[in-house]
Amino acid sequence: MKPSIHEAIRARRLALGLSQIEAARRSGIQQRQVSTFERGGDVTLSTLLKLAQALDVELLPVPREDTAKLESLLKAKRAPAPSTSPPSLLDRYQVKDDEEPSNG
Amino acid sequence: MKPSIHEAIRARRLALGLSQIEAARRSGIQQRQVSTFERGGDVTLSTLLKLAQALDVELLPVPREDTAKLESLLKAKRAPAPSTSPPSLLDRYQVKDDEEPSNG
DNA sequence: CATATATATTCCTTATAATACATTTCATGA
DNA sequence: TCATGAAATGTATTATAAGGAATATATATG
Numbered sequence: 001m002k003p004s005i006h007e008a009i010r011a012r013r014l015a016l017g018l019s020q021i022e023a024a025r026r027s028g029i030q031q032r033q034v035s036t037f038e039r040g041g042d043v044t045l046s047t048l049l050k051l052a053q054a055l056d057v058e059l060l061p062v063p064r065e066d067t068a069k070l071e072s073l074l075k076a077k078r079a080p081a082p083s084t085s086p087p088s089l090l091d092r093y094q095v096k097d098d099e100e101p102s103n104g
Numbered sequence: 105m106k107p108s109i110h111e112a113i114r115a116r117r118l119a120l121g122l123s124q125i126e127a128a129r130r131s132g133i134q135q136r137q138v139s140t141f142e143r144g145g146d147v148t149l150s151t152l153l154k155l156a157q158a159l160d161v162e163l164l165p166v167p168r169e170d171t172a173k174l175e176s177l178l179k180a181k182r183a184p185a186p187s188t189s190p191p192s193l194l195d196r197y198q199v200k201d202d203e204e205p206s207n208g
Numbered sequence: 209c210a211t212a213t214a215t216a217t218t219c220c221t222t223a224t225a226a227t228a229c230a231t232t233t234c235a236t237g238a
Numbered sequence: 239t240c241a242t243g244a245a246a247t248g249t250a251t252t253a254t255a256a257g258g259a260a261t262a263t264a265t266a267t268g
Binding site: 133 | 224225226227228
């Protein structure tokens with residue numbers, strides 16, 4: 001099941017251990033936009049690009065004919081680097097390799 | 105030299121041999137939005153997604169750490185076609201050799 | 209429960225994207 | 239030149255995202 005772009009961005013943010021507030025601060029958008037977007041709401045491309053940049057993510061337009069190959073490549077690469085920051089308040093969101101964040 | 109998302113979408117449209125009007129019609133947006141976007145203007149994500157879908161393109165959020173690998177893969181796939189076919193109206197845009205524009 | 213943090217949602221205002229044509233500009237070919 | 243098709247732009251209106259700040263709601267912890 002392929003995650004939507006919304007879900008993917010959210011996952012990325014959590015993987016980086018960032019709160020919406022911090023992501024918003026870094027990208028210069030409002031926390032509200034982060035929340036709205038992650039929940040599937042609409043934002044302008046410029047807003048999304050700011051957020052993506054703050055999350056060190058690129059929005060790559062890929063022809064459908066190529067997606068399969070790329071996705072298998074991405075999936076195969078799930079090997080998170082050792083965390084350089086100490087576990088902090090956001091620790092509960094740290095996405096582990098084989099563990100899902102409690103998703104109610 | 106990495107093309108912007110705007111340029112990439114435009115290139116894709118041209119590769120499919122579609123006019124802005126046809127792309128707009130297929131995606132249910134206005135020709136104006138196609139033009140605006142391709143020229144770097146801002147659109148909502150929903151609008152962009154409609155256009156992308158009409159162009160059979162997916163917007164893949166890729167962590168920067170992974171982009172290099174993926175891009176080389178995509179780049180490897182470019183194979184310019186010899187232009188020996190009779191020039192048609194859209195011929196200046198035909199980038200692919202085995203792809204028909206709207207034929208039905 | 210109380211506290212702290214994160215996230216979702218509300219208010220109002222402003223900015224701007226989307227819509228619906230119409231028109232102009234540009235390039236090509238008869 | 240004129241005709242044709244594509245693309246860029248004009249105008250007016252409507253819809254909605256963004257900005258700013260606050261508040262309400264979860265959720266985990268002490």
